[in-house]
Amino acid sequence: MAEEKSYHHGNLREALLMAGLELLQEQGASGFSLRACAARAGVSHAAPAHHFGDMKTLLSTIAAGGYLTLAQTMNTARKSVGTDAARAIEAIAAAYIGFAMGNSALFSLMMDGERTDGANADLQGGVAALKAEIAAVASPASRRTGPAGPHTPALMETFLWSMLQGLSQLAIAGRLEEGGAVSRQASDLVRTVSTLMLEG
Structure with a gap:
């Protein structure tokens, strides 16, 4: 033992x-x-x-730490590619999915609304830090107007986060093709979506 x-x-x-x-x-x-x-x-x-x-507060605080770590990982990835908007989206996507795959239990807790308390101040701060990183790369796309109407910041941020979350869940479940920390399948999709977001 x-x-x-x-x-x-x-x-x-x-x-x-x-x-x-x-x-x-x-x-x-x-x-x-x-x-x-x-x-x-x-x-x-x-x-x-x-x-x-209680246990929910402890788990919420642990989850908050996960959000802050993920946000910092995304921040580092984003800054490493300079000012290119498409590369920034791809960089934070790789960071997000890589974190999820490497910390699946923590990542699952971070998204668990039953075991954590959404009103917990630490957790809210962690979520805010993550959303700020997503907003930083989604903002260039929000300045466009597409066939469906204006691409508002809130719309682009929710769209991008939804994609990252979905790809992460598929990766954790082993439903994406293999190919390194982040599969080629996921990378190709992120590249395609970033082009659509930024160029239409």
């Missing part, structure tokens, strides 16, 4: 979050409990409730 990690660096809240993330990655949200989280962190079974109140 593997020796469990014990955290004693003085920041109990962060220790519980780290322990919770490890448990989530190993067992998924269905096998998650405050008692198991406390045991993993090597603290009293009452510690998680003291710091977070």
Whole structure:
């Protein structure tokens, strides 16, 4: 049996979050409990409730961290390609899908409206950070007017996020062709959609 990690660096809240993330990655949200989280962190079974109140708040805070990490990953990818709008869309798509595939349990929790609390301030902040990254690449397309009418920022952001989410779910389920961290099938679709968004 593997020796469990014990955290004693003085920041109990962060220790519980780290322990919770490890448990989530190993067992998924269905096998998650405050008692198991406390045991993993090597603290009293009452510690998680003291710091977070209940399991939904703890899971919401873990999910918030996932959103912030994903947003930063997308930000780095976007800035690495300069000012080209189409390449920026492709870059954040690869970052988004790659994150989802590499962190499937966390990604699933981030999108789980039952196990997390949408009113949680940390979670709302994380979602806002992610939406800001999507808005940054969707905004050039929002300046166009297509056959169906104006491409408003909200419309383009929702469209792009929906595509990224759908492709990520298909990739996690193994429903896309193989071809690296992000399949060629997904990459080709993103390239086609970015062209349509930006050029019509």
